[in-house]
Amino acid sequence: MWHFIFSRTAVSILFCLIIGLAALLAPWLSPKDPLAADLSCRLAAPCAQFPLGADQLGRCVLSRILWGLRLSLGGALAASGLAVGAGTLLGIGAALAKGWVGILLRAVIDMGLSMPGLILAIVFAGLAPGTMQGLILGLAAANWPWWARLIRGLALSAAQKEFVIAARAAGLKPSRIVLAYILPQFKNPLLAGASLKTGRIILAFAGLSYLGLGPPPPAPELGRMLQEAGIYMARAPWLVFAPGISITLVVAALNVAGKIFQGEFYDA
Amino acid sequence: MMPDSDLLSVQDLCIGIPGNDSGTVLVKNVSFCLNKGDILGITGKSGSGKTLTALALAGILPKPLAVRSGIVWFKGCPVLPGKGGENFLVPGRDILMLFQSPSRALDPWVRIGVHLTDSIKAAIGASATPRETPKETAVRALEKTGLDATAYDCYPFELSGGQRQRCLMALALAVKPRILIADEPFTGQDDNNKSLVLKSIRDLTENEGTAVIVISHDLRGLQGLAQNLLVIYNGRQIEAGPARDIIQTPCHAHTRELVRAMMFMEGGGR
Numbered sequence: 001m002w003h004f005i006f007s008r009t010a011v012s013i014l015f016c017l018i019i020g021l022a023a024l025l026a027p028w029l030s031p032k033d034p035l036a037a038d039l040s041c042r043l044a045a046p047c048a049q050f051p052l053g054a055d056q057l058g059r060c061v062l063s064r065i066l067w068g069l070r071l072s073l074g075g076a077l078a079a080s081g082l083a084v085g086a087g088t089l090l091g092i093g094a095a096l097a098k099g100w101v102g103i104l105l106r107a108v109i110d111m112g113l114s115m116p117g118l119i120l121a122i123v124f125a126g127l128a129p130g131t132m133q134g135l136i137l138g139l140a141a142a143n144w145p146w147w148a149r150l151i152r153g154l155a156l157s158a159a160q161k162e163f164v165i166a167a168r169a170a171g172l173k174p175s176r177i178v179l180a181y182i183l184p185q186f187k188n189p190l191l192a193g194a195s196l197k198t199g200r201i202i203l204a205f206a207g208l209s210y211l212g213l214g215p216p217p218p219a220p221e222l223g224r225m226l227q228e229a230g231i232y233m234a235r236a237p238w239l240v241f242a243p244g245i246s247i248t249l250v251v252a253a254l255n256v257a258g259k260i261f262q263g264e265f266y267d268a
Numbered sequence: 269m270m271p272d273s274d275l276l277s278v279q280d281l282c283i284g285i286p287g288n289d290s291g292t293v294l295v296k297n298v299s300f301c302l303n304k305g306d307i308l309g310i311t312g313k314s315g316s317g318k319t320l321t322a323l324a325l326a327g328i329l330p331k332p333l334a335v336r337s338g339i340v341w342f343k344g345c346p347v348l349p350g351k352g353g354e355n356f357l358v359p360g361r362d363i364l365m366l367f368q369s370p371s372r373a374l375d376p377w378v379r380i381g382v383h384l385t386d387s388i389k390a391a392i393g394a395s396a397t398p399r400e401t402p403k404e405t406a407v408r409a410l411e412k413t414g415l416d417a418t419a420y421d422c423y424p425f426e427l428s429g430g431q432r433q434r435c436l437m438a439l440a441l442a443v444k445p446r447i448l449i450a451d452e453p454f455t456g457q458d459d460n461n462k463s464l465v466l467k468s469i470r471d472l473t474e475n476e477g478t479a480v481i482v483i484s485h486d487l488r489g490l491q492g493l494a495q496n497l498l499v500i501y502n503g504r505q506i507e508a509g510p511a512r513d514i515i516q517t518p519c520h521a522h523t524r525e526l527v528r529a530m531m532f533m534e535g536g537g538r
Binding site: 161162163164165166167168169170171172173176180181184185 | 326327328358359360361363364365367369372373374375377378382386387390391393439443
């Protein structure tokens with residue numbers, strides 16, 4: 001029992017849970033309105049009124065980070081979900097479709113893989129610049145080829161399994177075989193991959209909004225907060241540390257959780 | 269030429285790799301007939317082409333392999349396995365193949381009941397309306413093989429190897445195909461399970477009129493079960509006819525070897 005509580009697994013899962021809850025409950029947890037400016041408290045150091053200090057417009061940094069987590073986690077999960085969905089569909093199609101459809105899908109995946117993710121993300125984010133949707137689309141566009149390749153490999157090996165051949169020989173419809181007999185086998189690799197990839201996506205999310213591709217200024221986005229805080233680094237270093245450390249901790253927790261999932265599934 | 273059997277007639281079946289004429293024919297000129305309720309044994313050394321013949325009939329030859337030539341008649345209509353035309357063997361309903369290893373033939377992520385009902389639905393989907401629900405059929409088939417209804421909700425890993433073999437037999441009993449192919453159904457089974465396999469096969473042939481093809485390298489298992497025997501050696505059919513005649517007076521040297529090996533094992537290895 002104690003052994004489990006102090007294990008890496010428990011700590012990282014607990015930490016992920018705390019972050020998730022903080023993001024989910026931001027409207028109730030944050031002490032102040034994240035957008036309410038009070039110029040009299042400009043660049044205030046951390047104190048009882050502003051636990052993590054106040055920014056260049058006198059807004060509460062703690063509140064902004066809680067709301068920012070909400071934006072980043074929500075956006076990253078949406079982008080991850082889109083990438084997993086598109087990748088799974090295309091990967092299964094590329095592995096199992098016969099004739100030119102399969103060849104075409106394989107070519108599309110190879111093309112996706114050959115392009116640098118950051119460029120793809122910027123191009124797609126540029127379709128709806130300065131919005132959350134654009135950023136999510138961009139990150140999904142950058143990540144689906146990785147999923148498609150993973151799923152294609154898994155589907156190819158699953159299709160060779162004797163029970164899949166047996167199901168075909170028993171006359172089951174191909175759609176039924178894919179949904180009920182092949183897809184459940186992807187659950188563990190998907191979970192492990194998703195937790196690792198979501199961490200990276202959060203990082204990319206912050207990076208792209210640092211470059212100005214995310215939701216527009218008043219929105220409390222961690223990457224943009226970091227960028228805006230840069231010029232005040234000497235006078236108010238907490239403005240840089242607070243979002244920077246939050247991003248680092250979230251990504252680290254997800255990475256450790258992902259590694260643990262991976263170990264659980266592949267060592268067993 | 270019309271076939272001289274009422275169910276399945278295979279003439280000069282050749283299996284190989286298409287687009288390459290020299291030396292890639294793996295099974296050559298296999299011919300046999302099957303009537304309703306017949307049991308045909310196909311025997312030969314491992315690698316002789318027994319399983320390939322079965323896979324070709326079931327329409328699931330692995331990728332580069334294909335039926336090169338030959339005619340297959342099913343109920344008086346010419347059909348070629350693996351070719352989607354107006355005439356073909358409907359997988360499941362017309363022909364069902366039971367694989368050698370029950371652990372590999374069942375999806376570890378899928379419950380036994382789902383395996384059974386999916387196959388039942390696929391088989392009856394093409395024919396008349398059923399008298400009972402697929403679940404009832406499945407549970408009845410499981411009970412026939414000596415398993416109880418709790419196996420319906422089990423995953424394959426929750427059952428022993430012998431119980432999984434029973435599940436496969438239950439699948440055959442539930443689907444009631446016109447033709448059943450059993451690939452090495454006796455390998456690695458204890459006597460209890462062997463007798464259950466025999467009982468299930470007899471049940472199908474006598475009550476449902478299913479024709480059964482039993483593939484086995486073990487002549488002892490086929491003796492007394494199959495009326496007719498087909499001996500394949502290096503992809504060639506070397507002997508065919510009533511099982512009793514072949515075992516008593518084998519013509520081909522390889523068959524004599526198989527029979528001698530069988531006698532040797534029966535004599536306790538002396």
